[in-house]
Amino acid sequence: MVIKKVGFSSILISLFLVTLLVSPVFSTELDEATRTVTLDSSGKTIILTPEQVKRGKRLFNNSCAQCHNGGITKTNPNVGLELESLSLATPARDSVISLVDYMKEPTSYDGLYSIAELHPSIRSAEIFPKMRNLTDEDLLSVAGYILLQPRVSPEKWGGGKIYY
Incomplete structure (x- = not known):
């Protein structure tokens, strides 16, 4: 039996390649149809840029996922972030x-x-510090990310504890 010495960088490269193979779709790989979300109540739509999707995901995970991981609502499991509940x-x-x-x-x-006073918001940023520096563009990115998730993870988004 031959034991080959493997360097730390080889391990990191291998882990990176495995991560690429098993990771969910990256925002840059989403087509325009997937990145198209409803803008307003009249039905107008916008196409999110890959950067907006990436930013929305990062901001959602940082500011919202503590209570809404996977589109659920920990404080009220009957109301999630899936399109049916939102509508x-x-x-x-x-x-x-x-x-x-x-x-x-x-x-x-x-x-x-x-x-x-109970839910993080721009209005209550003094109570919820994670909301303090969010701009309108940040909020647009988070909203867009929430709205496209049912297309990216249709069964999981809002699916509750069976998935998360």
Whole structure:
């Protein structure tokens, strides 16, 4: 039996290649149809750039995933970030503009009262420091990322604890 000495850099390269093979689709590989999301309640759409998708994912994971990992809502498992739940909210939260509005001024699912003291938002950035430096472009990227996830991970996004 011959034992070959393997260097640390060889191990890192091997791990990188394995990661590429088993990782989910990268934002640069998403086609325009997948990156097309609803902009507003009139049905207008926008095509997110690969950079916006990448930024949205990073910001979502940093600012939102603690409570919404995989599109679930830890505090209320009956309401997730899948399109059905978003469209049934009052007002509907199934477009980029409506999600950006929610991230600025969150309201209860029925839209009757503000939940800014309970839910991270731009309005409550003094309570939730991760929201302090988010720009409108950042919020657009996060909203776009949320809206395209049902196409990227249709069964998993919002699927709850059976996946996460």
